[in-house]
Every structure is written in C-alpha cells, then in structure tokens.
C-alpha cells in the first residue's frame with residue numbers, strides 16, 4: 001500500500017498537525033516499533049477494523065477493559081438505556097451505589113470505595129489518602145510498575161536506598177518526588193533494608209501484584225508476603241494497584257490469587273480501573289472504612305471529580321460485571337488464554353526461537369527470552385529489533401498485540417478457539433522468519 005492509498009498514514013499525518021505525536025497517549029504512536037499507527041474505525045467482538053478496512057484480532061482490548069470483547073449486546077443495551085436518561089448530572093445516582101456494592105461484594109478487602117474517571121486519578125488519590133490517614137510522607141514503589149502519571153509516581157530509582165528517586169518526566173520538580181522510594185521488584189533483601197531505614201516514615205507501599213507494565217511479571221509469593229508483613233509491622237498501608245489485574249485475572253482480582261497462597265492475605269487499599277468501567281472512563285480506589293472515612297466530606301483529605309460516578313460509565317461497568325460474574329466465565333477465559341500462550345510456546349519451540357510465557361485469567365505475557373524475568377532490568381534484556389520484527393510480522397498477518405515489549409496482552413470472552421488457532425499460525429510464520437534472522 002502506498003502513502004497515497006494508506007488511510008492510516010493520511011490520518012496520522014493529519015493528527016500530527018493537531019495532536020502532539022498524533023496520539024492522545026504516547027504508546028499508541030508506535031514509536032518503539034516504528035511504522036504507522038492503525039486508526040481504528042470500529043470494533044466488534046474480538047476484532048477491530050482500521051481506516052483501510054483491514055481487520056485485526058485484538059489482543060489489547062483498549063489495554064484491558066474489553067474483557068467481553070467489543071460491543072457485547074448486554075453492555076451496549078445498558079449503555080443505550082443509560083444515555084437516554086442523561087449523560088451526567090454531577091449529583092448522586094442509585095447506579096453508582098449499585099456499582100460500589102457490586103465491586104465491594106466481589107473484593108472483600110474493600111469496605112468502601114470512591115469512583116473516579118481514570119486509573120491515574122485513582123492511584124494519585126490513594127497516595128494522598130494514605131499520606132493523610134497515616135500522617136506520613138514517604139511512599140514505596142517498584143521499578144517497572146506503572147501507576148498512572150501523577151507527579152509523585154513518575155520516578156526512577158535513586159543511586160541507593162538512602163537517596164530517593166529522580167523524576168522520569170520533565171516538568172516534575174525534584175521536591176515532588178523526594179518522598180518516593182523506588183525499589184527493585186521481587187527483591188526481598190532490599191525491601192527489608194528500605195523498611196529498616198525508613199519504615200516509620202512510610203505512608204504506603206504501592207505495587208502491581210502481577211506487573212502488566214513490564215509485560216507480565218508476577219510478584220513472587222514470598223515477596224508479596226514480605227510486603228504484607230513489613231507494612232503491618234511498620235504501620236504502612238499495603239496498596240495493590242489492580243487497575244490492570246482487577247477482574248481481569250480472576251473474579252476476586254489478583255488479591256484472591258495471592259490469598260490462595262498466603263492464608264489471610266489482603267491489602268489495605270486497592271486501586272481499580274479498566275474492567276470495572278467496561279471501556280468507559282471509570283476507575284475506583286477503596287479500602288477499610290477507617291481509612292476511607294478520611295476522605296472529604298467526612299475527613300480532611302480532599303478529593304473530587306465533575307464526572308466521577310458518571311451515569312453512562314457506571315451503567316457500562318455494571319453490565320460488564322454482571323456478565324463476568326456468571327458461573328464458568330473465568331474458567332473459560334483462562335482456558336482460552338492458556339491455549340493461546342501454550343500454542344505460541346509450542347510454535348516458538350518448534351522453530352527454535354527463545355520464548356517464554358505466562359498467563360493468569362485473561363491476561364498474558366510473553367518474552368523473547370529463555371526464562372521468565374523477575375524484574376524490570378531482566379525484562380529489558382529482550383532484544384528490541386526481534387520484538388519489533390515479531391510485532392510487525394503479526395500485524396501484517398492481522399494480529400494486533402501491544403506495540404511495546406513491556407506491555408501485557410489480553411484475551412476476551414469473544415476470542416474463539418478459531419481466532420486463537422489463527423493467531424498461533426500467524427505467529428508460527430513469524431517465528432520461522434525470526435529463526436533465520
């Protein structure tokens with residue numbers, strides 16, 4: 001296809017004139033992998049179609065929310081009904097209470113929650129609340145985990161445990177990140193040392209339990225257990241950022257997966273987004289009543305939002321949750337996700353391509369590496385040129401995976417066994433090319 005006939009390219013050129021980088025969120029620009037971003041015209045089920053009318057099997061699903069696939073009839077119906085009743089009121093509604101009740105019934109570690117419009121807002125508000133509730137300033141995060149783009153969370157590790165992080169974005173003053181301590185994921189000794197040094201000043205430890213922002217790296221069970229123990233010992237709040245894993249890896253979210261391995265395990269606070277909005281701008285944060293009652297108007301921690309608890313978004317989220325809580329939903333989703341990763345593994349093995357993969361529920365990751373990485377530096381040992389070749393090879397064959405090697409993938413209930421078999425066949429052809437490279 002030439003530039004003259006490629007409508008994606010034409011739209012990208014138009015977009016570049018009016019939107020920085022031509023996109024409203026950086027990873028969409030294909031900067032890491034090169035080439036022209038696909039401009040989506042419409043989506044249905046497991047597929048979307050680009051501006052040229054080309055169909056792709058979608059393993060991003062809006063970066064996680066579309067667990068039922070696109071345009072699920074029950075969700076479309078709920079959204080259409082809600083739309084006719086009004087788009088936004090800026091006043092309470094029964095539906096937002098219903099959604100809160102539904103989420104709390106499925107994630108028992110939370111007694112109360114507040115709805116917001118994005119994961120960034122939810123994580124940012126959680127940090128403020130943790131600081132307000134504990135009267136402490138310092139926070140712990142882990143290298144490779146992403147919690148949205150609030151200033152205090154755009155940090156990389158400092159030169160040692162005594163030094164706090166430095167900003168990863170221009171425009172973030174050093175003073176704003178001086179209280180954020182960035183540690184290596186899955187490194188128990190370093191975690192213990194950090195608490196020994198700073199424990200009594202730490203308001204919260206925030207972690208992605210399965211880190212989808214470094215493709216797919218699980219917090220090991222002993223590491224998660226140590227996070228829990230040290231937070232309890234020093235009076236810091238353990239915050240699980242389940243924006244990606246929430247209702248994606250299991251009906252009880254990743255915390256239910258850890259609770260199976262660690263008796264009595266529960267976080268103090270949970271950050272949710274993506275699936276709970278079913279593709280609409282909706283996120284939440286919650287925890288114990290004692291902590292949540294520090295929020296305004298009850299308490300002294302301010303937090304607010306014009307569109308928070310939006311009636312159309314809550315209708316979309318509720319309809320989504322009602323589908324995914326049906327018996328057998330996660331068993332089937334996990335089974336199709338496993339069949340995808342095991343098929344990819346077999347195809348890579350047959351072609352002699354170094355490959356490893358993991359999945360939980362409807363979330364998966366794979367690496368062009370011999371062994372599953374345990375932390376960010378290990379993830380980044382992946383060869384970018386080889387990943388880019390895999391990405392474009394799949395894209396050319398109508399399979400859309402994340403355009404960056406540090407992002408997770410998602411399977412929806414709309415992906416059929418035939419879709420997955422076709423994806424494995426496409427990957428087999430690309431692995432053949434990779435084995436010759």
Ligand code: PMP
Nearest residue numbers: 118119120146147148241243244
């Ligand atoms: N936390 C995690 C774990 C995420 O994956 C993301 C976004 N991918 C966020 C927070 C931020 O969410 P949002 O993009 O809705 O602001």
